[in-house]
Amino acid sequence: MPKTVNRVLLGLLGLGLFALGGGVLLGGLDLQRRWDFEAPSWWPFRGPHDVVLSTEGRTRWQEEDWWWPTVIAVLAVLLALLLWWLIAQLRRHRLGHVLVNTKDGAAARLNGSTLEDMIQEEAQSLDGVSRAHVRLTGRPTAPIAHVHLLLEPHADPARTLGQLSQETLAHARDSAGLDHLPSKVHLQEIRHRAQRAA
Known part of the structure; x- marks a missing residue:
């Protein structure tokens, strides 16, 4: 859900609850009479003895x-x-950026989706991998890679996992200057439909 939509919805919900709660307090504490003001004619809470719904309602x-x-x-x-x-x-949302250690005391920012794309492309080039999907979560200084691999029927899962860990994720870790790049890998075998011979 986009952040802007989320904030607007939270703001509207909060405003509505604030207005409803404030109106109930005004009626329940009889502040209209004490402070000598009139509530709108449609407002149901006019005094401490009013209820949300009447017996008829x-x-x-x-x-x-x-x-x-x-x-x-x-x-x-x-x-x-x-x-x-x-x-x-x-x-958990995607990581927007990763802080890269430049070894000179300063830190550079690497776009999180760029690192995701790099890992994804290299993972898809592994033998037996049909499709790869990568998502980074965690903190900018300690990202976590969530990797989903769709394997061809002939793929060796142990070999593919070893290559992913020792090559693909190691390259990503080294290129971003990270000490560690923890990962969660999900392997799934692609299922081909059986075709009937004519």
Whole structure:
């Protein structure tokens, strides 16, 4: 989820909750009477004895067959959206840049996607690798490489993993001037559909 959209949604949600909570406090503490001001005519909380929904509002649709299934469906969809949003916030995002040790006391910034592309291209050139996908997470000074390799049926997983570790990831580590480049590798075999001979 883009950061801008995320911030706008969080801002709108926070503003809405702030307005709702403030309005309830105004009515619950009877501040309208104490401070001598009028709330908008549509606002339901006018004093400490007001409720969110009146008895009529709570029982208005109770006899309708569609009411409870609709309420439950809407609440379930809302809960699913909020859970999806929460998971999106907790998910580890890509590393924007890596700090490269230049050995002269200064540090240079390497674009994270550039390092990802380099590892990905070299991994795809390994024997038996059909496709590779690389994502960097962690901190700019201590990146972690998440590598997903799709292997051809003839590939030797142990040999491919050894080449990836000793060659591809070692090259990336050395080129970025990193002491360590921990990695999590997922190997998956490509599945070809059987074709019927005519």
